[in-house]
Amino acid sequence: MRLSRARLALLIGLAGALLLVAVIVSPMLLISIPSFITDGSTSVDCADTTQVEEVSESGTSDIPAEYLDLYQEYGKKIGVQWNILAAVGKRETDHGRSSLPGVKSGTNSAGAAGPMQFLISTWGGKARIPMSSQFNGYASDGDGDGVADVYNPADAILGAAKMLKRNGAPENVRDALFVYNRAWWYVDQVEEIARKYAKSGDVKVPPQASEECDDPLVEAAPSDVVAKILQYALAQRGKPYLWGGTGPDSFDCSGVIYAAYRSAGLLIPRTTFGQWPFGAKILDGEEQPGDLVFFNAGPGTSAASPGHVGLVVAKGKMLEARCRLCGPIKVTSYQARGNRVGFTRPMQNPDVLDQLKKLQNSSL
Template sequence: MRVSQVRLFLLIGLVGALVLVAVILSPMLLMSPPSFISDGGFATDCEDTTQVEEVSDTGTADIPADYLDLYKEYGEEVGVQWNILAAVGKRETDHGRSNLPGVKSGTNYAGAAGPMQFLISTWGGKARIPMSSTFNGYASDGDGDGVGDVYNPADAILGAAKMLRRNGAPEDVRRALFVYNRAWWYVDQVEEIARKYAKSGAVEVPPQASEECDDPLIAAAPSEVVAKILQYALAQRGKPYLWGGTGPDSFDCSGVIYSAYRAAGLQIPRTTFTQWPFGIRILDGDEQPGDLVFFNAGPGTSATSPGHVGLVVSKGKMLEARCRLCGPIKVTSYETRANRVGFTRPLQNPGVIEQLKSLQNSSL
């Protein structure tokens, strides 16, 4: 027998052994149950595992050390990509090094000021705002001196992070950047800079709970009723926001929750304002899938009359229909969201308890 024939027989034997191992292991893999996390959330593979990007050599060389620390600190605190923040700072003022009008004092021709080039009207009406005052805008106090100073890098970068988060980041970075400066060429330029600043050469976007994660989410629900609520709500992911919408093609924030409960055979109030007092209040940290999480957001709202609501689908995650410019219905994080008012549990409302009893009796 020639050497080539011996090698051929050995190769065939090796392939056969691998196939046999695969045949033995496949049923074991298929039978393995999903691994649920202990707090009733979903499988580890479906968690938000986005890592904090390492800085590339280009980023280290180009970004001043104090600015880099601020981009990282407030990116993590607010929940947006630090390299997107840094890229905005680079594109706007070269991290505050530009000597053009409006960077260190005054405003430019468009009325923008500071290292992140906020329109004064967007900041809050004036360049320096006592944080104890009432104002509408993104003025922020990053250095803790009690003043939101548009020229102060710490204040401006924190304000920019909040603005990007409010308008879609970290999931929909391009939309958030477009709102920041309404030009798609600007969005492209900022993303290109951000890629150069990250060691991976990418803009990391946290994974949403996708269809692959739905089964573990639903299986981890605390009851069959909650499982039905989640099943309906998650199926609406990707549909557009429409004020007053209750489906089937589009929804607003309270509409998708109202419809999800209705799909489980339960009647709850239709609007956010009426859903807030309806459920039993739940302490922060005790929330579970099926509960509602409320925010002081939107016109005519307050801490005692919140105007936005999401459906808790797992610890730290909610399904929400946020706004027309915020992208489609999706699963997002509520833990770092500003203006969170609290949680309620509609299933503990006395009227819903009676509805649950009726459903149970009708199924007997």
């Protein structure tokens, strides 16, 4: 039902939300908050993310059963095409069967190791990493033994799934594969293998969980601290925008980010104007979950002093509290925004690095 301007103004007054905003009155002002927010529960039904691609005869005959189970399990868990994972494993090491250097021990001449051929520097700096330690990379513990072992198929395949997810899969899987190995001929080869492994002979985007189901995004976080930041921020979806709000019931754009970092034990500036110079500048295309993306939006702002900020939660996606009439806090795309200024990484600010050290020492 379309509300008249007079009635809308009365409703705004009764709600105590008279803000001086130069916008056209919209009939979509009154936003209903989902029950999972208002009743204190965050439990929702998630979409079935079972892979849509059945295995071809070529796939079942070529892929070892143990590896096939892992490709399918982590493809489903992280939200990427299982046959793309399998094709990477085939192209790199013939599913771990290759006898070349670096597959089962050591590294090859490029410094890559394991069945998915991670560069040791990309994995986390060494081949075997206790998951209780701090590291930057894709090191993962797929078999639950507490160690991220680049030579362990479960660990390596989970790490590869995270890497592909973080760089654009499943929607932009070619871009994600290019990051994995920077050659378009490699991308073409992997896609050709993936098609042979699928019964349909195609590479399809699997059905993704609804936006309330955050496990894939949190699983793909570059660290446990960033995972906590994402977990808190994503839980605020559906709550209303309030200028100056820092929760728990409403937030503005910088307020929800400030609160998310605080939930992980980290203190960053409260406002957009303070957050912009705070983090290390990150090149477009190198952003990762936990980074901030800024826009030249709002009165008195400029490219050198952006007025709007979002939290990167995945490649091309951000969580944002945009404005009072823009609807509730949600996950949106930042790639199509023409007024994007740039990205920053608060985790690389010296103050935050000191805070991270204190958090690590306190947990010992």
